[in-house]
Amino acid sequence: xxxxxxxxxxxxxxxxxxxxxxxxxxxxxxxxxxxxxxxxxxxxxxxxxxxxxxxxxxxxxxxxxxxxxxxxxxxxxxxxxxxxxxxxxxxxxxxxxxxxxxxxxxxxxxxxxxxxxxxxxxxxxxxxxxxxxxxxxxxxxxxxxxxx
Amino acid sequence: xxxxxxxxxxxxxxxxxxxxxxxxxxxxxxxxxxxxxxxxxxxxxxxxxxxxxxxxxxxxxxxxxxxxxxxxxxxxxxxxxxxxxxxxxxxxxxxxxxxxxxxxxxxxxxxxxxxxxxxxxxxxxxxxxxxxxxxxxxxxxxxxxxxxxxxxxxxxxxxxxxxxxxxxxxxxxxxxxxxxxxxxxxxxxxxxxxxxxxxxxxxxxxxxxxxxxxxxxxxxxxxxxxxxxxxxxxxxxxxxxxxxxxxxxxxxxxxxxxxxxxxxxxxxxxxxxxxxxxxxxxxxxxxxxxxxxxxxxxxxxxxxxxxxxxxxxxxxxxxxxxxxxxxxxxxxxxxxxxxxxxxxxxxxxxxxxxxxxxxxxxxxxxxxxxxxxxxxxxxxxxxxxxxxxxxxxxxxxxxxxxxxxxxxxxxxxxxxxxxxxxxxxxxxxxxxxxxxxxxxxxxxxxxxxxxxxxxxxxxxxxxxxxxxxxxxxxxxxxxxxxxxxxxxxxxxxxxxxxxxxxxxxxxxxxxxxxxxxxxxxxxxxxxxxxxxxxxxxxxxxxxxxxxxxxxxxxxxxxxxxxxxxxxxxxxxxxxxxxxxxxxxxxxxxxxx
Numbered sequence: 240x241x242x243x244x245x246x247x248x249x250x251x252x253x254x255x256x257x258x259x260x261x262x263x264x265x266x267x268x269x270x271x272x273x274x275x276x277x278x279x280x281x282x283x284x285x286x287x288x289x290x291x292x293x294x295x296x297x298x299x300x301x302x303x304x305x306x307x308x309x310x311x312x313x314x315x316x317x318x319x320x321x322x323x324x325x326x327x328x329x330x331x332x333x334x335x336x337x338x339x340x341x342x343x344x345x346x347x348x349x350x351x352x353x354x355x356x357x358x359x360x361x362x363x364x365x366x367x368x369x370x371x372x373x374x375x376x377x378x379x380x381x382x383x384x385x386x387x
Numbered sequence: 388x389x390x391x392x393x394x395x396x397x398x399x400x401x402x403x404x405x406x407x408x409x410x411x412x413x414x415x416x417x418x419x420x421x422x423x424x425x426x427x428x429x430x431x432x433x434x435x436x437x438x439x440x441x442x443x444x445x446x447x448x449x450x451x452x453x454x455x456x457x458x459x460x461x462x463x464x465x466x467x468x469x470x471x472x473x474x475x476x477x478x479x480x481x482x483x484x485x486x487x488x489x490x491x492x493x494x495x496x497x498x499x500x501x502x503x504x505x506x507x508x509x510x511x512x513x514x515x516x517x518x519x520x521x522x523x524x525x526x527x528x529x530x531x532x533x534x535x536x537x538x539x540x541x542x543x544x545x546x547x548x549x550x551x552x553x554x555x556x557x558x559x560x561x562x563x564x565x566x567x568x569x570x571x572x573x574x575x576x577x578x579x580x581x582x583x584x585x586x587x588x589x590x591x592x593x594x595x596x597x598x599x600x601x602x603x604x605x606x607x608x609x610x611x612x613x614x615x616x617x618x619x620x621x622x623x624x625x626x627x628x629x630x631x632x633x634x635x636x637x638x639x640x641x642x643x644x645x646x647x648x649x650x651x652x653x654x655x656x657x658x659x660x661x662x663x664x665x666x667x668x669x670x671x672x673x674x675x676x677x678x679x680x681x682x683x684x685x686x687x688x689x690x691x692x693x694x695x696x697x698x699x700x701x702x703x704x705x706x707x708x709x710x711x712x713x714x715x716x717x718x719x720x721x722x723x724x725x726x727x728x729x730x731x732x733x734x735x736x737x738x739x740x741x742x743x744x745x746x747x748x749x750x751x752x753x754x755x756x757x758x759x760x761x762x763x764x765x766x767x768x769x770x771x772x773x774x775x776x777x778x779x780x781x782x783x784x785x786x787x788x789x790x791x792x793x794x795x796x797x798x799x800x801x802x803x804x805x806x807x808x809x810x811x812x813x814x815x816x817x818x819x820x821x822x823x824x825x826x827x828x829x830x831x832x833x834x835x836x837x838x839x840x841x842x843x844x845x846x847x848x849x850x851x852x853x854x855x856x857x858x859x860x861x862x863x864x865x866x867x868x869x870x871x872x873x874x875x876x877x878x879x880x881x882x883x884x885x886x887x888x889x890x891x892x893x894x895x896x897x898x899x900x901x902x903x904x905x906x907x908x909x910x911x912x913x914x915x916x917x918x919x920x921x922x923x924x925x926x927x928x929x930x931x932x933x934x935x936x937x938x939x940x941x942x943x944x945x946x947x948x949x950x951x952x953x954x955x956x957x958x959x960x961x962x963x964x965x966x967x968x969x970x971x972x973x974x975x976x977x978x979x
Contacts, residue, residue, distance in 0.1 A: 250901075288826045290784060293847040295906050298784060303809060320901035322909070335909045337902045344786075346520045351513065354790030361791055361847050363906070363966050370902020 242352065242382065244375035246270045246315040253317075256325045256336070257282055260299040263317045263341025272313030272343045273301075280305025281341070291325040291334045294363045295370065298353075300342035312348040314356075315341035316378055320370060337370040355382055411461040411494055412592065416687070418456055419596070422448040423686020423699050430603070435702060449600055454482050454493040461497020462504075469508070469528055470501025476532035480539025481547060488600055490593035492539070492547040500535045507531060567606065567678055571670030574611055576663055578649060592687045604683030604701035606674065609708065612691030615715025616669030617643045617652035620662055622716070623723035624655055632658065647692025661726050669719025676714040682707030768858040771839065772818030776807040777831050785809075788822060788846040792855070799856050810834060820855070884958050886977045890937040894926045894965065895946050907941070907965035914975045922978055932957065939974070941965065 246266045253259045264278035280301035284290065290299045301308065317339040326334040340356060342349060359365050359382055372378045412419075426445045431437040455475050462474020474497035481492035507527060515523045595607035621643055624636035632655065639651045656662045677683065682704045688695040693712060700708050774792060778785035785807035793805040810830050813821065819838035823831045828842040843849040892911065894904040908926040915922060929946075932938065934954045941960050942950060950959060962968035 288778070288784075288824055292784060292787060293844070293849070295909070296847060298787060303811075318902065320896075320905060322902075322905040333909065335905065337905055347512075347786075348520065350786050350790070353786050354793075357787035357790045357847065358794050363910070364964055367903035367906055367966055370906060371900050373899060 242314060242316065242379050243270060244379060246313060247318075247375035247378050248316070249318045249372065249375065249378075251317055251319050252321055253319060253323050256285070256297075256323055259297070259317060259319060259323050259325075259336065259339050260285055260341070263299055263315050263339045266315035266317070267313050267341050267343050270313050270315065272309065272311050272315075274308040274310065277301050277305050277308035277343065280308065285325075289325060289327070289334070291336060292360075294360055295322070295335055295337045295366050296340070296360050297325050297336045297338075298340045298342055298356075300344065306345075309343045309345050311343075312345045313343050314349060314352055316375075317341070318370060318372065318378070338366060352382075359384070407464065407498070410464055411457050411497065414460050415453065415456045418448075418453060419592075419687055420699075422453060426599075426685055449488050449596070450486070451482060453596070454478055454489045457490060458493040458497035458500075461494055462501035465498050465501030466505040466508075469504055469524070473500045473504045473528055473532045473535065474498070476500070477535035477539050480536035481544045483540060483544075485544065485548060488593075488596055489544075489547055490596060491550070492543055494593075495547075496535070496539050496543060500532070503535065504528060504531055567610075568671040568674040570610060571674055572667055575616060575666040575670045578611065578653070578666075595684070595687065599683075599685055604685050604704060606677045606683050608684035608687050608699075609677050609682065609696070609711065610670070610674055612647070612688040612696065613670065613673045613712055613715055614644050614647060614649070614691050614693060614696075615673045615712040616666040616719040617649055619669050619716040619719030619721075620655055620665055620723045621652055622720050623665070623727055627724050627727040645692050645694060647688070647695055649691060659726065662723055665719040665722035665726065668722050669715040672718040673711045673715030677707055677711035680707030680710050682711050684708070768820075768839075768855075768861075770818045771803065771820045771859065773803060773816075774805045774820045774822065774855075775813065776805070776822045777810045777813055777827065778807070778824060784824065784846050788843070791847065792822070792852055795852055795856050796859075799860050801856065801859050803859065822851075822855075884939065884960065884974075884977075885936070886939075886979065888936050889939045889958065889978065890922065891939070892922055892924045892974075892978075893932065893938055893940045894924070895932075895940065895942050895950070896926050896928050897946050897949065900943065900946065900965075903965055910966055911941075911971060911975070914971065915978070918975050918978075920975065920978055929953065941971070941974070 246269075248262065248266060251259075251262060253262060260281050261278055264273070264281050267273045267277065268275050281299045284302040284305065285299055287302070289297075291297045319337055319339065322335045322337050324333055325336045326332055338360075340353075342353065344350070344353075360369070365381070368381055369378060372381065422445065425441065425448065428435050429438040429441040430445060431439050431442045455478055458478025459471045459475040462477075463471035466473075477496040477500040478489070478493045481489045481496055504527070511523065511527070591607045591611050595605040598605035598607060618640055621636045621640035624632050625640065627633075628636055636655070639655070642651045643649065656666060683701050684696065684699045684704070685701050686699045688699055696708055696712065697705065774789075776785035776789040776792070778788075789805050789807040796803060796805060810823070810827055811834070813831060813834040815835045815837050817837075819835060820841065821831050821835055821838045822841045822843060824846070825842045825844055828840060831842075832840055841851055841855065843851050894907045894911070896904040904926040908924050912924045915924065929949060930953075932940070932954060934956045936956045936958055938957045939960065940950065940957050941962060943963070943965060944961055947959060947961050950957070960970060960974065962970050
């Protein structure tokens, strides 16, 4: 599978992590990947176990039960240049996130792309490139570099 | 005991093979008992209550049900549900056209088909066009299943027929010349090394079922399950033992005789290895008496307690079976008593039990929890066969972590599989390393108490990955430490900066560099905090700055041009990379 430029939203400014997750989830809904119920399960999953991955990246996705809302595999991208804190409210360590990948995965079809994202983002300088990207195509091209 | 590395790894190999064989049988013991009881009660004309109609169940259960279940279980051991289904399909190829129960054939075809399907899946999984997964899944299994069933029918089936013909000729010959008892010379020591299930379920039970299907009963079922030798040894301890071994022996004897849990007497033998002679002589006597007095069981006695043995005894074999068990107990008692009386030294039972625990752990291919200390970590890493990342749904974070580690393994030349799954799907296995998020560590530990566990806070950039890689690599390549990936950047000059004046550090958010400035600010602040410093760090737009030499502005070469046009007093450091440049650490060190 590949990223769809329609599911990439750049230069967003959101105050809370829940809004960031909802935005990533809404892109999945608009892209015909999930039913709206999936978004709540993304929020629930993040409250249960954080989807903050380190390196300014979060990959919100649904819980196990949320899988029933998935219609097809898809990954959305929300770029938040000013950053948003993904830590728990009662936690004083900051978990700043600049790029959010919303994930809906069926039958492991998303794993190749996700693994590219992981390898690319394990270098924080690459994340900076994603956080500075000016067009959706730039994001797609950046992730294509992996493995070349 | 086995101490040297070579023999212990041989033991591990033998044990693994045995575990795999008994792993296919163990889950299906219930089905074997169902068949055994049906046959014992209703078989015409030899059963207790012969019934020609119910008797019709007996043959299909034996010929079809049991081998199919074993093939199914064998396939599942290799490749989950898909392996199980194809294992059953392929096993049918071995079954069709024979009148023998194809247990060994099932034990070959089940895992083999599961393995082949797994290889096929591995090869094609990446190339499936999205949307065609179900079609691929069903047809690949169906087509490969058909091919394997045909292969099994034409190739494995004749081999099995030939093999079991000669095996039965061999067993027959041993029985006819009254040599069968000699097999106990091997069986008894193997039992004490906790190979009892492997031998019993892996070898004797399948051969026994075949024999029982021909003549209605088999002595082979009794050879491992006979509680006589263990009972004799424990009775000897009751009378001639000392200290804790004497006082604990009566309870152990009851568990051995009525509960059939052989493991209970193994530590007593380990305490005084010479007692193995008592066990062997008891076993030989038992088997000899079973053969002589026409003993035998209709089905496997599991567990090997006197009650289970009587329950599945063939009609007319009760006397022989009782004489055999009793004889074995008497002989092993006498020999054990002689050994115990001659040797006055008191063994320390507690210590031996500990030794047994660790042997048992070793023989099951697991590590003792106490060995998971940092000191022994390399030893534990030596056992790792695969790595599983676990998260809540198995969809996102664990998949990311797994692909990163897989990538690192590949670069380091480590050939260990890395997969991901949901925590609730974790299975306790041998040689497993489980990586989880810290929040899930407890749940993962509950599911897999015998695995090694590593929990990470940061899936993308955890130093623990490098620890894992380094530990695993240390096993294959001595002293080849992974090179630091840090690129040596030209240590640019930060000379000319007056660090005493600086009150604030700024990163610039300009047109194309908003996100990276946000990140750079956060990382720099972390760095300061770690160094115990607290200057404010800000990410600002270029027009938000004030021209003041208390500001240290860190910029990329592109941003510097704009900066020098507007401001003259601020202090500027140019870096190639806002996040990872060596100069950043230097600045942190030099700040007050």
